[in-house]
Amino acid sequence: xxxxxxxxxxxxxxxxxxxxxxxxxxxxxxxxxxxxxxxxxxxxxxxxxxxxxxxxxxxxxxxxxxxxxxxxxxxxxxxxxxxxxxxxxxxxxxxxxxxxxxxxxxxxxxxxxxxxxxxxxxxxxxxxxxxxxxxxxxxxxxxxxxxxxxxxxxxxxxxxxxxxxxxxxxxxxxxxxxxxxxxxxxxxxxxxxxxxxxxxxxxxxxxxxxxxxxxxxxxxxxxxxxxxxxxxxxxxxxxxxxxxxxxxxxxxxxxxxxxxxxxxxxxx
Numbered sequence: 001x002x003x004x005x006x007x008x009x010x011x012x013x014x015x016x017x018x019x020x021x022x023x024x025x026x027x028x029x030x031x032x033x034x035x036x037x038x039x040x041x042x043x044x045x046x047x048x049x050x051x052x053x054x055x056x057x058x059x060x061x062x063x064x065x066x067x068x069x070x071x072x073x074x075x076x077x078x079x080x081x082x083x084x085x086x087x088x089x090x091x092x093x094x095x096x097x098x099x100x101x102x103x104x105x106x107x108x109x110x111x112x113x114x115x116x117x118x119x120x121x122x123x124x125x126x127x128x129x130x131x132x133x134x135x136x137x138x139x140x141x142x143x144x145x146x147x148x149x150x151x152x153x154x155x156x157x158x159x160x161x162x163x164x165x166x167x168x169x170x171x172x173x174x175x176x177x178x179x180x181x182x183x184x185x186x187x188x189x190x191x192x193x194x195x196x197x198x199x200x201x202x203x204x205x206x207x208x209x210x211x212x213x214x215x216x217x218x219x220x221x222x223x224x225x226x227x228x229x230x231x232x233x234x235x236x237x238x239x240x241x242x243x244x245x246x247x248x249x250x251x252x253x254x255x256x257x258x259x260x261x262x263x264x265x266x267x268x
Contacts, residue, residue, distance in 0.1 A: 002041040002042055002043035002046075003041060003042075003043070004039070004040075005020070005024065005029065005031065005036055005040045005041060005042050005048070006020040006021050006024065006038070007120065008041075008042055008043075008048075008057065009029075009048070009055070009119070010118075010119025010120050010122075010123060011118065011119060011120045012055070012056075012057065012097070012119075013063070013096065013097030013098065013100075013117035013118060013119060014050060014055055014097060014098065014119065015098060015100065015119055016100050016119045016122050016123055017119055017120070017123045018123070019100075019119075020119070021038060023050060024036050024037065024038055024040075025038065028050060028051050029048065029049070029050055030048070030049045031046055031047070031048055032046055032047050033047070036048075042057065044057050063116065063117055063118035063121065064116065064227065065114060065116040065117075065118070065121070065227070065228045065232075065233060065236060066091070066092070066099075066115050066116075066225045066226060066227050066228065067112060067113075067214060067216070067220060067225060067226050067228060068087060068090070068091065068112075068113045068114075068115060068224075068225040069110070069111065069112065069113075069216060069220045069221060069222050069223065069224055069225070070087055070105050070109075070110055070111060070112075070113045070222070071110050071222035071223050072107075072108055072109070072110050073085065073107065073108075074086060074087050074090075074107070075087070075107055076101055076104040076105055076113065084107075087101070087113060090223060090224075090225070091225060092225065094117065097117040098117070099115040099116070100115065100116055100117070100118075100119055100122045101113060101114075101115055102114040102115065102116060102121075102122050102125050102126060102211065103125075103126055103187050103211070104187075105208060106193075106206075108206070109206045109207070109208065110206070110207045110208075110222065111136070111137075111206075111207040111208030111209060111216055112208045112209060112210065112211050112214065112215075112216040113208075114211055114214060114236075115225075120242065121236070121237065121240055121242060124240035124241060124242060125211075125212065125236070125239070125240050126187065128186055128187075130239075130240065130241070131185040131186070132185065132211070132212045132239055132240070133166065133183050133184070133185050133210070133212060134183065134184050134185075134187065134211055134212075135181060135182070135183045135208070135209050135210035135211075136181070136182050136183075136184075136192050136206060136207065136208050136209065137171065137179060137180075137181055137205075137206075137207045137209050138179065138180045138181070138182055138192060138196065138203055138205070138206055139173070139177050139178070139179050139203070139204045139205035139206075140177070140178050140179075140180060140196060140201050140202070140203060140204065141176055141177060141201070141202045141204045142176060142201060142202065143178075144178060144180075144201060148199040148200070148201065149168060151198075151199050152164060152165050152168055152182075152195055152196070152199060153165050153166075153167075153168050156195055156198040156199065157198070158188075158191075158194055158195070158198060160188060163186075163188065163191060163194075163195055164195070165182040165183060165184060165195065166182075166183045166184060166185055167181075167182065167183045168180060168181075168182045168183075169181050177204060181209070192206060193206065212235075212236060212239040213232065213235035213236060213238075213239055214228065214232055214235075214236060230246045233246070234246060
């Protein structure tokens with residue numbers, strides 16, 4: 001059975017659909033020795049190579065998703081020409097496939113980032129039609145008027161079109177700083193900050209605390225990661241509209257789970 005090349009390679013964890021489509025357009029993917037084109041299909045009997053390296057098509061690795069607590073001062077990119085730290089430097093190594101970031105966070109934004117080896121899952125979660133909810137904790141400098149709060153939930157005109165928060169609630173704070181929790185169902189660049197700036201307010205701190213059904217939680221410290229639990233995996237695949245089959249648990253593994261593994265940030 002064959003399927004579209006970009007869908008097949010994404011499902012096997014070789015990249016996101018968008019990345020793979022770009023590689024095909026750049027002539028970096030071949031099928032049976034011929035440069036591939038968008039729309040080509042492939043199956044287990046074909047020989048597919050990316051940048052000259054043949055990739056296996058007969059065995060799909062078990063998909064994996066991890067939650068990473070991004071600190072301020074890291075870029076959501078694989079390499080930075082200026083040598084600044086990136087989120088990919090602190091992720092666990094993979095034997096097969098590669099980590100795909102589900103969306104991005106700005107350099108000065110902290111909080112939950114999801115990474116997966118399943119390109120199809122990443123594409124579904126990031127596509128605007130999925131309307132997967134993101135929740136942010138926002139610290140605002142200065143007094144916020146009721147009119148500003150109303151504007152933010154009814155609609156504000158930004159340079160790339162109208163936008164609004166799905167929900168907005170107060171979350172405490174004292175003095176000049178007040179905390180709010182807001183939700184969005186899209187991932188436009190710097191949208192949270194731009195919405196507050198559009199009503200004349202300044203964001204002094206921004207943290208993503210939830211992506212779809214997955215919460216950042218209090219135990220995951222900045223710069224560390226954890227594998228999602230089976231229940232979280234099921235809920236995340238359901239949010240993406242994809243099937244999920246939980247792994248079978250062997251009898252000797254039916255014991256109280258250990259705390260989620262985390263990775264310490266390497267010393268600099």
